[in-house]
Amino acid sequence: MSPTSPSRPIRVALDAMGGDHAPGVTAEGAVLAVQESHGSLEVVLVGREAEVREALSSRNADGLAIEILDAPEVIGMGESPSASLKGKPHSSIHVGLGAHKAGKVDAFASAGNTGAVMAASTFILGRLPGVLRPALPGYFPTVSGMCICVDVGANVDVRADLLVQFATMGRVFAQHSLRKENPSVALVNVGEEPGKGTEVVKETFERLSEMDDLGFIGNIEGRDVFHHGADVIVCDGFVGNVMLKLGESFSTILPHLFGTEIEKQGLSADVASGVKSILRGVAARFDYENYGGVPLLGVGGTAVIGHGGSSARAIARMVTHTAELVAGGVTEHVAQAIARPSADTVSA
Amino acid sequence: MSPTSPSRPIRVALDAMGGDHAPGVTAEGAVLAVQESHGSLEVVLVGREAEVREALSSRNADGLAIEILDAPEVIGMGESPSASLKGKPHSSIHVGLGAHKAGKVDAFASAGNTGAVMAASTFILGRLPGVLRPALPGYFPTVSGMCICVDVGANVDVRADLLVQFATMGRVFAQHSLRKENPSVALVNVGEEPGKGTEVVKETFERLSEMDDLGFIGNIEGRDVFHHGADVIVCDGFVGNVMLKLGESFSTILPHLFGTEIEKQGLSADVASGVKSILRGVAARFDYENYGGVPLLGVGGTAVIGHGGSSARAIARMVTHTAELVAGGVTEHVAQAIARPSADTVSA
Numbered sequence: 001m002s003p004t005s006p007s008r009p010i011r012v013a014l015d016a017m018g019g020d021h022a023p024g025v026t027a028e029g030a031v032l033a034v035q036e037s038h039g040s041l042e043v044v045l046v047g048r049e050a051e052v053r054e055a056l057s058s059r060n061a062d063g064l065a066i067e068i069l070d071a072p073e074v075i076g077m078g079e080s081p082s083a084s085l086k087g088k089p090h091s092s093i094h095v096g097l098g099a100h101k102a103g104k105v106d107a108f109a110s111a112g113n114t115g116a117v118m119a120a121s122t123f124i125l126g127r128l129p130g131v132l133r134p135a136l137p138g139y140f141p142t143v144s145g146m147c148i149c150v151d152v153g154a155n156v157d158v159r160a161d162l163l164v165q166f167a168t169m170g171r172v173f174a175q176h177s178l179r180k181e182n183p184s185v186a187l188v189n190v191g192e193e194p195g196k197g198t199e200v201v202k203e204t205f206e207r208l209s210e211m212d213d214l215g216f217i218g219n220i221e222g223r224d225v226f227h228h229g230a231d232v233i234v235c236d237g238f239v240g241n242v243m244l245k246l247g248e249s250f251s252t253i254l255p256h257l258f259g260t261e262i263e264k265q266g267l268s269a270d271v272a273s274g275v276k277s278i279l280r281g282v283a284a285r286f287d288y289e290n291y292g293g294v295p296l297l298g299v300g301g302t303a304v305i306g307h308g309g310s311s312a313r314a315i316a317r318m319v320t321h322t323a324e325l326v327a328g329g330v331t332e333h334v335a336q337a338i339a340r341p342s343a344d345t346v347s348a
Numbered sequence: 349m350s351p352t353s354p355s356r357p358i359r360v361a362l363d364a365m366g367g368d369h370a371p372g373v374t375a376e377g378a379v380l381a382v383q384e385s386h387g388s389l390e391v392v393l394v395g396r397e398a399e400v401r402e403a404l405s406s407r408n409a410d411g412l413a414i415e416i417l418d419a420p421e422v423i424g425m426g427e428s429p430s431a432s433l434k435g436k437p438h439s440s441i442h443v444g445l446g447a448h449k450a451g452k453v454d455a456f457a458s459a460g461n462t463g464a465v466m467a468a469s470t471f472i473l474g475r476l477p478g479v480l481r482p483a484l485p486g487y488f489p490t491v492s493g494m495c496i497c498v499d500v501g502a503n504v505d506v507r508a509d510l511l512v513q514f515a516t517m518g519r520v521f522a523q524h525s526l527r528k529e530n531p532s533v534a535l536v537n538v539g540e541e542p543g544k545g546t547e548v549v550k551e552t553f554e555r556l557s558e559m560d561d562l563g564f565i566g567n568i569e570g571r572d573v574f575h576h577g578a579d580v581i582v583c584d585g586f587v588g589n590v591m592l593k594l595g596e597s598f599s600t601i602l603p604h605l606f607g608t609e610i611e612k613q614g615l616s617a618d619v620a621s622g623v624k625s626i627l628r629g630v631a632a633r634f635d636y637e638n639y640g641g642v643p644l645l646g647v648g649g650t651a652v653i654g655h656g657g658s659s660a661r662a663i664a665r666m667v668t669h670t671a672e673l674v675a676g677g678v679t680e681h682v683a684q685a686i687a688r689p690s691a692d693t694v695s696a
Contacts, residue, residue, distance in 0.1 A: 143601055143604040143605065153538055156538060156545055156546045156549075157546050157547060188590060190501055190504060190585070190586055190589040190590070197504055197586065198504045198505050198586055199505060201504075201586075221589075221590070221593050222589065222590040222591065222592065222593030222594035222595075222596075222597065223593035223594065223596055223597040223600075224597070225594060225597070226594070226597050226598075226601045227597065227600070227601060235590075237538070238538055238545065238546055238549075238587065239586065239587055239590055241538040241569075241570065242536060242538070242569070242570040242583075242587055242590075242591060243570065243590060243591070243594060244570065245569050245570030245571035246570035246571065246573060246574070246591060246594055246595070247570075247594070248570075248571055249570065249571040249572070249573070249574050249575065250574075250598065252571075252575070253491055253574045253575065254630075256491040257491065257630045257633060258626060258630060261626045261629040261630050262626060264629065265625060265626060265629065267622055267626070268622075270619065271618065271619050271622035271623075272622075274615055274616075274619035274620075274622065274623060275619075275622060275623045275626050277613060278606060278609045278610060278613060278615070278623050281609040281612065281613065282602075282605045282606060282609050285605060
């Protein structure tokens with residue numbers, strides 16, 4: 001599980017059947033990613049061989065480093081993660097993760113059923129030593145770039161020791177993805193003062209305050225998130241999921257709000273079109289496609305989860321991002337951070 | 349506690365010392381409210397008599413139905429609610445609520461320390477029969493108007509029976525403030541399907557589903573809030589507080605995001621100014637000053653809480669809104685709704 005040497009290409013298994021527009025869009029995404037990698041990336045498309053081959057044929061993939069790994073079963077976007085885990089051992093998700101576990105690929109990426117990918121990743125790759133629960137990070141756009149929120153949906157019922165590990169793993173992910181050596185870490189709360197929040201959050205605050213190598217700066221309120229109050233914000237998966245989706249909806253409500261206002265103020269055509277072009281630029285900041293996908297933190301490998309609605313461009317970005325995570329040794333760094341005494345919360 | 353007859357003016361006790369700009373702004377807000385009420389409103393300014401009289405003197409209040417009720421103590425915005433509850437029995441908050449409890453005024457309104465007002469309101473006015481915990485509603489702007497979220501900070505640690513009461517009380521408040529006879533009610537969750545969420549949220553979903561007179565439409569995700577997925581959205585005070593503040597921050601980040609984008613796209617001066625004027629209109633939709641204040645639902649009276657940063661205009665709106673709540677008999681309707689068998693969750 002050591003970072004791969006730059007000498008050989010990084011091999012990423014991509015769930016060809018994952019996402020609303022699979023396998024056409026996933027095949028196209030694989031082609032884009034490999035083309036743009038200049039030989040540093042190989043993609044293994046995992047799915048129903050005939051369908052995947054068919055999807056590739058129309059997207060001149062000849063000569064590209066793209067292989068197909070057959071997986072006869074497909075897990076639908078709406079299927080129960082636990083049921084699919086037991087009932088479909090030959091799904092593209094299981095086969096792809098199995099290939100990663102067996103060392104045949106360096107990572108697995110999927111825009112499929114998030115719950116199923118999380119469950120199968122934890123089951124097949126296992127948890128890194130000391131990790132209590134894997135956590136899913138999310139990107140939030142901010143006035144000065146973006147910040148990372150952990151957890152955004154993997155764990156809705158949490159304890160303080162889980163939130164402390166989310167902070168530790170989120171910091172490592174931020175060091176890599178935000179390219180900051182010492183990212184700031186804050187706890188999402190209802191007030192800035194210590195002593196605020198639920199019993200679990202209060203206990204978490206106490207524990208994070210005692211960790212001197214975390215970069216913990218205290219509590220952060222909802223109003224501070226988009227103002228980049230911190231590089232990493234920590235919360236349970238319920239709060240994180242609600243915040244993430246509220247933020248994503250920004251790009252879809254702005255056109256409504258601006259349309260109404262443009263009518264109300266009766267702008268000239270050219271001003272109105274200027275407003276709309278500005279609006280597109282701003283809305284793009286809140287578009288999940290900018291980020292491609294996020295790794296499930298804490299599992300024994302690199303499993304990246306993308307948005308179900310991903311376009312070919314988003315799929316390509318997810319695959320490229322996955323290779324970057326492997327090259328950066330993020331999984332190894334998470335393992336080291338959790339193993340460090342200050343981050344050891346298992347005993348707690 | 350019966351609705352006051354329209355024949356006599358409604359008397360509102362206003363915390364003259366509450367808010368970042370008190371007592372100047374509160375005195376001015378009282379003057380505005382009484383002037384615009386055309387005799388239907390009387391305001392009792394509660395605070396340090398000399399300071400309040402001084403503040404009024406420069407705001408030609410002569411002849412207006414404004415009285416002063418002396419309260420020698422002041423609770424600061426940062427003070428601990430529990431400490432102030434015990435330590436400052438003669439604060440403007442306590443004296444004002446005491447006047448309401450004694451029937452000398454029909455309601456109390458404050459832009460002061462929210463925690464202190466909530467604690468003192470519950471302590472002095474008591475809870476309505478059957479109410480487990482008072483809850484604080486919040487307004488969210490939506491593409492088609494606004495919706496109401498309960499709770500936005502009064503209760504961060506909750507149980508299913510509390511959330512069920514929040515739904516019942518929120519529905520009554522929405523009937524009045526949104527002027528909808530049958531508002532829709534939804535549960536904030538991480539997915540739309542039943543069976544999603546924390547243990548508490550799952551149990552709440554089951555209970556709300558059994559209430560046929562609530563207008564419950566199921567789960568709502570973060571992305572649906574601003575798209576007006578429901579008239580009333582129910583969640584614990586931690587989630588609600590984070591969502592409310594995240595939403596409020598939209599009005600403050602939009603100028604940053606648009607400024608950057610305008611520079612990037614290098615717009616002509618007139619287009620840029622057009623964009624900015626549209627932006628002001630949109631940002632105003634997210635401005636809490638539109639709403640003035642919200643009542644603490646479930647206490648034995650009408651106690652309205654405003655934003656600490658309220659302007660005189662916002663204070664006036666809060667006072668007017670308070671009088672509307674009294675005239676509408678909202679407290680009585682909450683009492684009736686909680687007393688109804690279907691809403692009775694005490695036994696649970």
